[in-house]
Amino acid sequence: MERLQLIGKLAVVTGLLLTLTGCWGRHELNDLAIVLGLGVDQAGDEIKVTAQVVIPSGVSSNQNKISAAPVTVFNATAPTLFEAIRKLTVSSPRIAFLSHIRVLVFGEQFAREKGIGEVLDGMMRDPRVRPDYYVTVARRTTAESVLSVLSMLEKIPADKLYKSLDASATTWAPTTTVNADRLMEDMIGPGHSAVVAGVEIRGNRGGINSNNNLTGVKPEAQLVMNGLGVFRKDKLIGWLSEVESKGYNYIRDQVDSTMGHIRCEEDKGYIALNTLRSNTKIKTTMNAQSKPQFHVKVETVSVIASVECKQRIGSMDAITAMEKKGSEQTNKLMREAVNTVxxxxxxxxxxxxxxxxxxxxxxxxxxxxxxxxxxxxxxxxYDTKFMIKRVGTLDDSFLKQIKE
Structure with a gap:
């Protein structure tokens, strides 16, 4: 009896094994091109895709040759996104592997004329692509050009873009990061439109796609975060200035820390203020006429970073006066951003x-x-509570004693 039961169990297990298909979508690592940056540009009525692919020997720790580029780019054009991605194999000896994308870059012309919705929909639909990559717009240039600029501190340019956005968003108020998940929510959410960080190329455009960017003290071309792109639905309609971007981030409670300044009272110098933390809350009420009212309340904590004038800062009256200026300035930033938009x-x-x-x-x-x-x-x-907690290791500046 026990023997029959054992035979029956073995038969069931054997039957289950026959239903297993194994790794049907398996690819050998040597057959894959690891894409870390993906760019989308307009090519007539079609989509031009640029894939920034890692060259393993270029990022290897035992690779000492500075001339060995860490990445290469491949291009393909087709009516749809994934046709163009699959078409990359015409020039690439490996299949594009999208699971490790760090940045998705849209050319400005494409974002304005075609809109980014269809591309985002395709990317979000693919289960192999994680939606935690950052989305940005190539300002006054193409996505292909942005992904062709080599960087010094980070071997892989897409990694440089990702880390620049991360670092800037946490230490510099005019910048923000937007991943694919949040961007999709902003575009389809009621009563809300999206913004996307802009990246532009500064310097000698001859430095694009050149190893000269890696051999000199000063790179010929650099990628710089510049402004926030404003969208209506899925199309880019304009840009916020640095000041307006800062006001936007204060309202959206997206300022972790930043550096700013107020003018001195006695002369034309500045007092630099390091904002350590900021918190924003929006209170919504309805008035007697059933019209909405919004109260934007900001609380910031700052310390004095430098005093580039002769103003005295060692008294409570001086601190209070500076806090009042900081509050007025923050309110002005937010008001101007709202009025412009x-x-x-x-x-x-x-x-x-x-x-x-x-x-x-x-x-x-x-x-x-x-x-x-x-x-x-x-x-x-707008109501800002601007608090200055410390003045640094000095009270009053010694500049008054050394300047006439």
Missing amino acids: FRKYKVDIFGFGQELEHKYPKQWAKLKDNWEEQLKDLNIQ
Whole structure:
């Protein structure tokens, strides 16, 4: 009896093994081209894809030759994104492997004219592509050009872009990071439009795709984060300046730390302030006429980084006066950002509509169809509590004693 039971179990196990298909989609590592940066440009009515692929020997620790490029780029053009990606094999000896993408770069012309929605939809639909890569727009240039610039500190340019965005977003208020998940939510969410960080090429454009970028003290061409691109639905419609980008990030509670300044009272110098942390809350209410009101409340904590003038800072009265200036300046940043976006672009990138929907869904249902027309008349109040906790290791600056 036991023998029959054992035979029966073996038969079941054998049957189950026959149903297993194994790794049907398996590829050998040597057959794959690891793509870390993907660029999308316009090519007439088609899509031009640029893939920045790692060259293993170029990033190997035992590779001492500076002339060995760490990456190469391949291009292909087709009517759809994944046709172009598959078509890369015409010039690449390996199959493009997209699971490790760090940055997705759109050319400015493509973002303005075609829109980024269809490409994002394709990328999000592919289960092999993780949506944690950063999305950016190549400002005044193409995605292909951006992905062709070699960098000094980071061997892989796509890695450089990713880390530059990360570092800048946490230490410099005008910059922000947007991954694919958040970008999709911003584009389809009610009462909210998307923004994407811009990257541009500065310096000698002859340095693009040149090893001269790796052999000199100063690179011929550099990739620089510059401004935030404003979108209506999935199309780029304009750019925020550095000041406006800073105001936007304060309203969106996306300022971790940053550096700024206020003017001195006695002369034309500046007092540099290092913002250690910032917190923003938006309170939404309805007035007697059933119109929405928004109260943007910001709390920041800063320390004095430098005093480039003769102003005395060692007293509580001086600290209070500086805190008042800092509050007024932060309020001005936010107000100018809102006025520019609402009057020039007529979209809500700040999420006021989103706040209204969460707090007053019935009122939002009545207002949402004409929300963009109502933006310029919104009642928004700004209130910044600007706190200076430390003045550094010096009280008053010694500049007054050494300058006439």
